[in-house]
Amino acid sequence: MSLDDQNKTQLLPEERQAEISALLRSDLPERRASCRKIWEKGGKAKEIDTRKPAWATFATANPVRTKDGAKSIGVRGCIAIHKVPCAYKIETHGEGCSHCGLSLDDAGLTYVPPADQIYAAGTAITNITNALGYTPPVIEFIPDGSSLNDDEISPEARTGIFEIAAKNDAIIKFAIESRPQYITAQEIKRLLSLLRDDQSLEIYIGLESTDPFVLNEIIKKGFTISQFENKIMEIAEGLTPEEKKRFSFCTYHLFKPPYLGEKESIEAAVAMGSQIKEYEAKTGIHFSVKYEPTVISDTT
Numbered sequence: 001m002s003l004d005d006q007n008k009t010q011l012l013p014e015e016r017q018a019e020i021s022a023l024l025r026s027d028l029p030e031r032r033a034s035c036r037k038i039w040e041k042g043g044k045a046k047e048i049d050t051r052k053p054a055w056a057t058f059a060t061a062n063p064v065r066t067k068d069g070a071k072s073i074g075v076r077g078c079i080a081i082h083k084v085p086c087a088y089k090i091e092t093h094g095e096g097c098s099h100c101g102l103s104l105d106d107a108g109l110t111y112v113p114p115a116d117q118i119y120a121a122g123t124a125i126t127n128i129t130n131a132l133g134y135t136p137p138v139i140e141f142i143p144d145g146s147s148l149n150d151d152e153i154s155p156e157a158r159t160g161i162f163e164i165a166a167k168n169d170a171i172i173k174f175a176i177e178s179r180p181q182y183i184t185a186q187e188i189k190r191l192l193s194l195l196r197d198d199q200s201l202e203i204y205i206g207l208e209s210t211d212p213f214v215l216n217e218i219i220k221k222g223f224t225i226s227q228f229e230n231k232i233m234e235i236a237e238g239l240t241p242e243e244k245k246r247f248s249f250c251t252y253h254l255f256k257p258p259y260l261g262e263k264e265s266i267e268a269a270v271a272m273g274s275q276i277k278e279y280e281a282k283t284g285i286h287f288s289v290k291y292e293p294t295v296i297s298d299t300t
């Protein structure tokens, strides 16, 4: 466990941590080898047409407030474009966070022209609009990795994609994902200025667990809870009260990660819910949680 997380509240008693650590020591070599093998295979994937969306779909969502104060329909469009893979996946040679089987199709990409990415994002929104008969009020732009890492999505591509969102009257909230180290108050301000005044921006972060042992040892997230907390305080200090009204954070919580029992998982999920209320009080920024149940997906 990292030094800066040593004083955090532990959900699991020490003997339970020791038991899981022993299991991890025996499981990890095989898991690591398998991740690296799958990653290398993904890097040799077929040719990709980067002007086409990676995927686009829609799902239910919490309604959002329209500019006249009414509640919107509870639907979100979820879109992804092709990009170079998540930097953390690259850095860890395909291991990434322990639950993640993402980024495989794009594993061999080293560059995608921003013009292609902007075109693909626009096409994805059009495709969802055609399928539903309307554009959903919430658009989640969620290609794997960090949309605020300039090496993954360039500022030019981000600008073009946000301009598309700003021109679409039906879109009220635009959401993106990022690992904490790439988020800055300056870029949040810039992105808010690209959107209309009646639109909001949300950033999703894979905090996954407020328990340091679960986050660092089981999920192998690659950032600590203290680093996350320092980042949100830095953002809070850099935004004006007006900007905070149009900006929010959402944390993912991995529900029932490997090695945790059902009772432990429920306690971890409750702890995340309580913790984000504290973050909200400390920062003056709205927080919510997306509970993501663990699934066993293809190639894992």
Ligand code: SF4
Pocket (backbone or CB within 6 Å): 086, 087, 088, 089, 095, 096, 097, 100, 101, 102, 103, 144, 145, 179, 206
């Ligand atoms: S940060 Fe996201 S995309 Fe990257 S390895 Fe972790 S879960 Fe996967």
